[in-house]
Structures are given as structure tokens and as C-alpha cells.
Amino acid sequence: MEIPQRRNTMDEAVLLCFRVEDLAHPITGAAVERCDLCGASVWVAPSSRRMRKESGLELPPVCHHCTPAVIAELPPDEKVEIQKLTADQIEELAAEVKRRRGSE
Numbered sequence: 616m617e618i619p620q621r622r623n624t625m626d627e628a629v630l631l632c633f634r635v636e637d638l639a640h641p642i643t644g645a646a647v648e649r650c651d652l653c654g655a656s657v658w659v660a661p662s663s664r665r666m667r668k669e670s671g672l673e674l675p676p677v678c679h680h681c682t683p684a685v686i687a688e689l690p691p692d693e694k695v696e697i698q699k700l701t702a703d704q705i706e707e708l709a710a711e712v713k714r715r716r717g718s719e
């Protein structure tokens with residue numbers, strides 16, 4: 616659900632999140648937080664909250680509507696990097712798929 620996105624350093628990394636209004640069925644255990652830019656309610660998955668806690672990084676949530684603004688703020692020569700899913704996130708997604716299949 617969230618993909619951590621780096622700017623030039625990990626200190627500037629953010630969590631890309633879906634807005635609550637755009638995702639009716641988030642991953643189980645997702646918490647509602649506020650987009651750091653527009654204040655919209657966003658979903659933050661348990662794995663992302665664990666990553667934030669373990670990394671000690673701020674990792675503010677940014678909604679997908681605000682993502683273009685974040686990218687536009689970067690100097691033109693700066694690369695945007697999207698971090699791969701962590702093992703914890705992949706496990707969380709797999710468990711969610713199993714859970715949903717089981718409830719069909």
C-alpha cells in the first residue's frame with residue numbers, strides 16, 4: 616500500500632499512501648494518519664509503521680495526490696528513487712491475499 620520514496624537522502628524519505636477516500640478496503644490493521652502536505656486522511660500499513668519505528672526515520676505519509684508536488688520540488692538533476700518492497704511488506708501483502716481469499 617505504501618512505498619517509501621527517497622529524495623536525496625533517507626532523511627527526506629516519505630511514505631506514499633493511498634487516501635482513505637480512495638481505498639475502501641485497506642490492508643488489515645492499517646491506521647489512519649494525515650498526509651504531511653495536504654492533511655487528507657491516508658492509510659498506513661502495519662509494516663510501514665514498523666519500518667518507521669525500526670529505522671528511526673520520520674517517514675511522513677504523503678498521499679498519492681500530493682506525490683507529483685513532492686517530485687516537482689526536487690531539483691531537475693535529482694533522481695527520485697522508489698524503494699523496493701521490504702520482506703515484511705511482501706509478507707503482509709501475501710497474508711492479506713490469503714485472508715481475502717478465505718473470506719470469499
Ligand SMILES: [Zn+2]
Nearest residue numbers: 650653678681
Ligand atoms: Zn496529500
